[in-house]
Structures are given as structure tokens and as C-alpha cells.
Amino acid sequence: MLEGVFLVGVxxxxxxxxxxxxxxxxLKTRGLRSLxxxxxxxxxxxxxxxxxLLFDSMVRGLLERDxxxxxxxxxxEQPLGSGVMEHAQKLGLHVHTFGGVLELALMTLxxxxxxxxxxxxxxxxxxxxxxxxxxxxxxxxxxxxxxELRNHLSYWIGxxxxxxxDIEEAWKCRSCSFEEHCEWRRERAENxxxxxxxxxxx
Numbered sequence: 001m002l003e004g005v006f007l008v009g010v011x012x013x014x015x016x017x018x019x020x021x022x023x024x025x026x027l028k029t030r031g032l033r034s035l036x037x038x039x040x041x042x043x044x045x046x047x048x049x050x051x052x053l054l055f056d057s058m059v060r061g062l063l064e065r066d067x068x069x070x071x072x073x074x075x076x077e078q079p080l081g082s083g084v085m086e087h088a089q090k091l092g093l094h095v096h097t098f099g100g101v102l103e104l105a106l107m108t109l110x111x112x113x114x115x116x117x118x119x120x121x122x123x124x125x126x127x128x129x130x131x132x133x134x135x136x137x138x139x140x141x142x143x144x145x146x147x148e149l150r151n152h153l154s155y156w157i158g159x160x161x162x163x164x165x166d167i168e169e170a171w172k173c174r175s176c177s178f179e180e181h182c183e184w185r186r187e188r189a190e191n192x193x194x195x196x197x198x199x200x201x202x
Contacts, residue, residue, distance in 0.1 A: 003146065005157075011026075012027050023119040026122045046145070048121075049120065076099025078098045080095065
């Protein structure tokens with residue numbers, strides 16, 4: 001749970017560096033043999049920063065059982081199948097319901113020796129050849145990440161109006177279902193027209 005919203009993500013890779021740091025590595029493929037532009041890079045940085053927030057909260061025991069169950073609409077009282085129970089008993093686990101397994105999993109995480117993530121890295125490679133393009137190390141500031149997350153969530157929970165993309169990402173508009181009704185595009189077009197008319201009259 002982050003900012004009251006249940007978020008799910010899949011980390012590509014976790015490994016320890018030669019310095020003993022826990023490193024999160026995210027792999028991104030590119031059609032072009034170049035690093036992404038600033039706008040796309042920003043979204044990639046935000047993604048791995050969110051992963052760190054989620055992972056660190058999980059290993060610190062901050063993932064609450066009830067939030068997990070309610071958000072995913074799970075049934076903790078569901079009895080385990082005979083095969084699962086047999087396997088659990090072989091492992092020395094005395095559980096009879098899904099809720100019991102969940103509690104054990106959360107307890108194991110909170111008492112594990114897994115540290116928080118130390119380093120965030122994004123590796124870019126060419127989609128066609130798998131050749132490496134470059135690696136970027138991503139800084140982390142929890143207060144800044146949470147502020148950015150709150151800004152995004154304010155749209156998804158209906159607290160603010162949508163905003164247009166940065167101009168370098170305007171190519172996304174071509175595949176947007178709301179292109180014909182987009183006020184941002186209309187305003188940009190009107191401003192461009194007015195600017196051109198002003199230049200002609202000068």
C-alpha cells in the first residue's frame with residue numbers, strides 16, 4: 001500500500017553487488033539504438049523508484065494482511081487442497097487455510113534478513129540484436145517520489161483534471177482514444193494558429 005492505494009509491480013532482477021549492496025536492475029528494450037528522451041526516461045525512473053518503495057515497505061513488515069486481502073478480494077478462510085497441505089506438512093508448516101499461508105509469508109518477510117534496496121539501475125538494450133545501449137543509475141528521494149505519486153493518483157481517484165503530455169511525447173496522441181475530444185490538443189492548435197497569424201502581421 002502506497003498513499004492508500006494497493007500497487008503491484010514485477011521487479012526484473014535483484015542482486016548483490018561486489019560491495020554487498022542490494023541492486024534493483026530493470027531491463028528496457030529499445031527499437032532504436034539510443035537512450036530514451038527525457039520524458040520517457042522520467043517515467044522509467046519513477047517506475048523503479050516505486051519498486052523500491054514497495055519492496056522496502058514489504059521487507060520492513062509494513063504490508064498489512066487485511067489490506068492485501070481486501071485489495072485483491074481474496075478469501076483467507078478458503079481451505080487448502082490436500083496436495084498443498086501435504087506439501088506444507090513436509091516443510092514443517094501447520095496451516096489449513098489460505099489465510100494461514102499468507103500470514104506465514106508476511107511473517108517470514110518481516111523477520112527475514114533482506115535489506116532495503118541500495119541501488120537502482122536501468123539497463124537499455126536493442127530490441128532486435130539484444131546489444132547493450134547503456135545503463136543509467138537512478139537517484140532516490142522518498143519525499144519526492146511520494147509527492148509525484150500523489151500527483152498521479154489525484155487524477156486516477158478523480159481529484160484533478162487530466163493534463164496534456166509534454167510536447168516531446170505528443171506522438172502518443174495518435175493512438176489516444178480521446179484525441180478528437182482533447183481540450184489540450186485544441187488549445188495547443190489554437191495557440192499555434194494565433195502565433196502564426198501574429199508573425200504574419202508583424
